Amino acid sequence: xxxxxxxxxxxxxxxxxxxxxxxxxxxxxxxxxxxxxxxxxxxxxxxxxxxxxxxxxxxxxxxxxxxxxxxxxxxxxxxxxxxxxxxxxxxxxxxxxxxxxxxxxxxxxxxxxxxxxxxxxxxxxxxxxxxxxxxxxxxxxxxxxxxxxxxxxxxxxxxxxxxxxxxxxxxxxxxxxxxxxxxxxxxxxxxxxxxxxxxxxxxxxxxxxxxxxxxxxxxxxxxxxxx
Ligand code: CA
Numbered sequence: 096x097x098x099x100x101x102x103x104x105x106x107x108x109x110x111x112x113x114x115x116x117x118x119x120x121x122x123x124x125x126x127x128x129x130x131x132x133x134x135x136x137x138x139x140x141x142x143x144x145x146x147x148x149x150x151x152x153x154x155x156x157x158x159x160x161x162x163x164x165x166x167x168x169x170x171x172x173x174x175x176x177x178x179x180x181x182x183x184x185x186x187x188x189x190x191x192x193x194x195x196x197x198x199x200x201x202x203x204x205x206x207x208x209x210x211x212x213x214x215x216x217x218x219x220x221x222x223x224x225x226x227x228x229x230x231x232x233x234x235x236x237x238x239x240x241x242x243x244x245x246x247x248x249x250x251x252x253x254x255x256x257x258x259x260x261x262x263x264x265x266x267x268x269x270x271x272x273x274x275x276x277x278x279x280x281x282x283x284x285x286x287x288x289x290x291x292x293x294x295x296x297x298x299x300x301x302x303x304x305x306x307x308x309x310x311x312x313x314x315x316x317x318x319x320x321x322x
Pocket of ligand 1: 149
């Protein structure tokens with residue numbers, strides 16, 4: 096049975112999510128505060144984490160960061176938030192969230208995304224991938240540099256942003272709309288086509304390793320888990 100952790104401080108929302116997750120046959124543990132969820136995460140394992148972003152003390156975002164950096168866990172994370180700004184979506188993806196749902200949402204959409212995230216990966220597969228992944232591509236965020244086989248790539252700012260996002264989410268399909276949001280800045284009009292052109296440029300620079308980036312037809316792009 097798949098285990099889902101729900102962290103949400105609004106009790107009516109929390110109860111609703113738990114009700115529907117249980118109805119779907121998932122074993123659910125629900126928490127009101129990030130500190131409680133953190134304790135539970137250190138003791139037991141889950142297949143999916145649903146984290147509310149805005150919480151009284153430690154935020155869902157901070158918890159997500161801790162899960163990725165301190166527990167080194169790759170368990171899928173869905174962030175729930177009332178914020179709709181694309182900037183926030185980008186931050187969410189950058190700290191390692193796998194999906195993002197803006198409140199208010201349809202419970203049917205919520206369940207559909209839960210199913211998709213659980214289908215995408217199980218903890219067992221994640222562990223295997225993590226071990227077999229060779230860092231052909233390395234990201235140096237402080238220096239805004241990316242290395243291919245230890246050699247620095249000469250990238251445009253757009254190319255850097257897109258490739259960095261793909262590196263940080265290996266094996267995860269990033270939708271075109273998400274990638275558009277990443278390179279969109281004040282006064283910069285970005286269309287889907289820009290994303291495709293930028294990706295084309297990146298692939299050219301990857302040379303014989305260009306197949307590291309996979310096109311997911313109709314959705315976007317994904318970084319292959321290289322071996
Ligand atoms: Ca909240």
